[in-house]
Amino acid sequence: MRHEKDMHANARLTTTLLALAIAATTWLYGQPADRFVGTITALSGDTLTVKTDADGLREVEVPASAVLKRVEPGQKDLSAAVDIRLVDLETGDRVLVKLASGAAGATPQAAQIVTIKRADVAEKEQKERADWQLRGVGGLVKSVNAADGAIVVTSGAGAAAKTVTIHVSSTTVLKRYAPGSVRFDLAQPAPIDAVHPGDQLRARGEKNAAGTEMAAEEVVSGSFRNISGMIVSLDSAASTIMVKDLLTKKPVTVQITPDAQMHALPEMMAKLLAVRLKGTTPSAGAAGRAQGMAGSAPAGGAAGPGEQQYGQAGGRQWAGAGQTQSGSMQQMLNRTPVIQFSDLKKGDAVMLVSTQGTAEVTAITLLSGVEPLLEAPEASQSLLSNWSMGSGGAADAADQ
Numbered sequence: 001m002r003h004e005k006d007m008h009a010n011a012r013l014t015t016t017l018l019a020l021a022i023a024a025t026t027w028l029y030g031q032p033a034d035r036f037v038g039t040i041t042a043l044s045g046d047t048l049t050v051k052t053d054a055d056g057l058r059e060v061e062v063p064a065s066a067v068l069k070r071v072e073p074g075q076k077d078l079s080a081a082v083d084i085r086l087v088d089l090e091t092g093d094r095v096l097v098k099l100a101s102g103a104a105g106a107t108p109q110a111a112q113i114v115t116i117k118r119a120d121v122a123e124k125e126q127k128e129r130a131d132w133q134l135r136g137v138g139g140l141v142k143s144v145n146a147a148d149g150a151i152v153v154t155s156g157a158g159a160a161a162k163t164v165t166i167h168v169s170s171t172t173v174l175k176r177y178a179p180g181s182v183r184f185d186l187a188q189p190a191p192i193d194a195v196h197p198g199d200q201l202r203a204r205g206e207k208n209a210a211g212t213e214m215a216a217e218e219v220v221s222g223s224f225r226n227i228s229g230m231i232v233s234l235d236s237a238a239s240t241i242m243v244k245d246l247l248t249k250k251p252v253t254v255q256i257t258p259d260a261q262m263h264a265l266p267e268m269m270a271k272l273l274a275v276r277l278k279g280t281t282p283s284a285g286a287a288g289r290a291q292g293m294a295g296s297a298p299a300g301g302a303a304g305p306g307e308q309q310y311g312q313a314g315g316r317q318w319a320g321a322g323q324t325q326s327g328s329m330q331q332m333l334n335r336t337p338v339i340q341f342s343d344l345k346k347g348d349a350v351m352l353v354s355t356q357g358t359a360e361v362t363a364i365t366l367l368s369g370v371e372p373l374l375e376a377p378e379a380s381q382s383l384l385s386n387w388s389m390g391s392g393g394a395a396d397a398a399d400q
Contacts, residue, residue: 039095050097069113094115098110136203137164138153140201146193169215169216172205172216176220187222202219229245230347240255251359262363263336350367350368
């Protein structure tokens with residue numbers, strides 16, 4: 001998930017450009033086969049190389065007669081499109097190319113090109129991440145009332161846990177994570193009936209003053225499995241580990257793919273988190289040391305949907321369990337050391353979020369060094385669930 005930010009941006013741009021291809025039919029004539037959407041990877045003279053979303057690399061010549069337009073991210077028609085020149089195009093820009101018909105030569109020629117600039121995308125993505133941080137909430141679904149459009153979510157963990165009622169209306173954008181994925185860009189539209197108790201959920205919208213109610217503008221949810229236990233064996237050739245699930249007392253084979261997020265908790269941080277999840281508050285000095293081990297928060301750092309930015313320093317974010325938002329711990333977890341399969345060993349205690357399954361699953365997020373947290377398994381799993389979704393957006397790019 002190292003390139004999640006780019007993937008997220010590309011998916012949004014693909015949707016916008018495809019919408020343009022339909023909405024602007026009075027301007028873009030021809031059959032769908034006469035056009036393609038992709039990202040510019042190279043420019044040489046009047047020839048563009050485009051990595052298409054459908055069938056790999058394609059080259060296209062841009063003659064002087066081609067019409068070039070620039071639109072803003074999210075723009076649905078060409079009414080506000082701006083004329084540009086070939087020299088204004090850059091690698092990384094997203095383009096919708098309509099091919100000219102009957103052009104001679106081995107390389108097809110473009111009749112029209114609609115582009116969204118990479119810089120415009122970056123600015124829009126930054127604003128969206130900031131909005132998710134400011135107006136987002138996440139947690140585990142407690143109940144769903146489809147008739148009333150109400151979803152009750154348990155947010156946070158330990159002493160800071162609270163319930164938030166998410167109100168869904170006809171204008172709310174409802175999405176569902178693809179199986180085995182917490183990638184926001186791969187989420188698909190789904191009705192409220194698809195949301196079930198125990199699901200992980202993120203929502204963005206207007207909250208009341210107490211933060212207990214939200215009129216949601218956007219909701220994304222998914223069903224995953226939480227596993228806590230000890231590694232009993234490893235198979236490096238197959239990239240699998242076997243974990244004895246503490247809940248079921250049964251072994252589970254866990255596939256570790258290159259996309260899995262894997263982090264290690266420093267010992268002191270694990271102990272402090274365990275204390276916090278049991279309902280007590282560590283000293284400010286100790287909490288400050290825990291944050292120091294994870295690294296200080298980068299100013300304006302990227303975060304995934306619903307993920308909170310620190311906004312506080314040192315132990316202040318730990319002061320008062322009821323006042324601390326789950327996002328602070330999520331940010332700390334997101335900055336813990338990244339580990340590889342080779343760093344895991346037999347006897348390690350791990351917590352992970354995985355695909356659904358009984359005997360075999362695929363890891364989405366894995367956290368090692370969690371021995372102290374296993375003393376508060378329910379709260380710890382809620383913490384891990386929230387973290388896995390928050391960091392599964394633009395943050396790994398902590399950004400994924």
